[in-house]
Amino acid sequence: MEIGVPKETKDQEFRVGLTPSSVKLLTQNNHVVFVETGAGMGAGFSDRDYLAAGAKIVDSAAIAWDRELVVKVKEPLKNEYQYIQAGQLLFTYLHLAADRALTECLVKSGVTAIAYETVEFDDGRLPLLTPMSIIAGRLSVQFGARYLEKQQGGRGVLLGGIPGVRPGRVVILGGGVVGTEAAKIAVGMGARVQIIDINVERLAYLETLFGSRVELLYSSPAQIEAVVPEADLLIGAVLVVGKKAPILVNRNLVKQMYPGSVIVDVAVDQGGCVETLRPTSHTNPIYIEEEVVHFAVPNMPGAVPWTSTQALNNSTLPYVLKLANFGLNALSKDAALAKGLNIKNYQIIHPAVQEVFPDLA
Structure with missing residues (x-):
């Protein structure tokens, strides 16, 4: 051929x-x-x-x-x-x-x-999406940490903090491959990490990986409304195979986030899970809306x-x-x-x- x-x-x-x-x-x-x-x-x-x-x-x-x-x-x-x-x-x-x-x-x-x-395998695994999801998940925190820098438009938070100063808060929507890999990097940086997922079995599995180092929360509108405003870095990691990602964070909730906080949505190529999100590019990766930095590059793994x-x-x-x-x-x-x-x-x-x-x- x-x-x-x-x-x-x-x-x-x-x-x-x-x-x-x-x-x-x-x-x-x-x-x-x-x-x-x-x-x-x-x-x-x-x-x-x-x-x-x-x-x-x-x-x-x-x-x-x-x-x-x-x-x-x-x-x-x-x-x-x-x-x-x-x-x-x-x-x-x-x-x-x-x-x-x-x-x-x-x-x-x-x-x-x-x-x-x-x-897709019979058990639901996505063998050709997984390797890029691993990379995108890890990059999401890497990019998020960068754009939290004041010179990049962020609020000037070091994710790992230092003794005497609290670490940054990372909220991850979705505990699949992307969310898990993002959490690994965020934990490694010393951030305070929360993962929100609707699958209780997945949350139980994540506990075996992270123990008490990550706070694992069941996804509900009330839970999302409680944690998103406190996030320094919000990572969208929601996937519905073949469909657009559901909107979990509306504009009003984005307005409640700290000025200079950062949103990185890895699901942007499936529409993203944040209402204020629109696709960006590696040339122009961010924009600021409701005083929050949005990073929404659909081909994040292209950076490496x-x-x-x-x-x-x-x-x-x-x-x-x-x-x-x-x-x-x-x-x-x-x-x-x-x-x-x-x-x-x-x-x-x-x-x-x-x-x-x-x-x-």
Whole structure:
């Protein structure tokens, strides 16, 4: 099969769909990989590295896209819509619930689109979302600590505090992978950490990880209203597979937060769980609304592309290989991959996306 790897076009997105080592395995299996020139530079991989792995380097995105299977990292942007073709396989993060324009484009194009974030095991685990969730969770506290600095617009709080001065308060909405990883970093910094989650079993599991170092609270409107105003750093880590994140923090509650406190919402690519949130970018990562700093970059792991590209490929490569070897028949051979199918034959296939866009289903 011919496989295309275009250069990412999202703002400061330095990850790449396939590493040279992934390309080497694919070429050893008699597939031909076309990599757009410079696609891997941001992640530390040169055109020469890809050539040594057996790839063909092409001069334009159009040539890389003109393949049976296209492997990317982030969803196609409007300037890439022109390259999407009927009969083509597209394998990447899509997050369609928050992007009607892209959903309409994919339905009209006739492409078969498989989303990393909805590939799902029977037990509910999301193998292709997890590695980026780990990274985004850890980065959320790293970025949050930075923007709490006075020079960055924050209230000037050191998360770890010092003897005689209280540590910063970190409130995490959601105790899944993102929330757990955020808590690890926040605890390591010495912050006072609270996790709010609606799943009692998950809270019990988190107690085995953190003991008394993290305050574990059951999610309810009253509980959220009680803790959010006291947060120096609020982290949104809410995920509903395939759907928009629910709004848990309304504008009035944001108004009650300290001036200069910081909100980092990792779920922004699914709409975010804070009413005042809107997507930002690595070039312009923050804005201030209701005197609170908002950080809402949808592609946070793009800040550490050397790490995140390899982490992503470790998880996606087995599925890329199946798609290359078997084409659409791979979906009947792998139940988890089949759940990743979002668009096929001019129709929305994934139930959660159908629910968001019933008029397009």
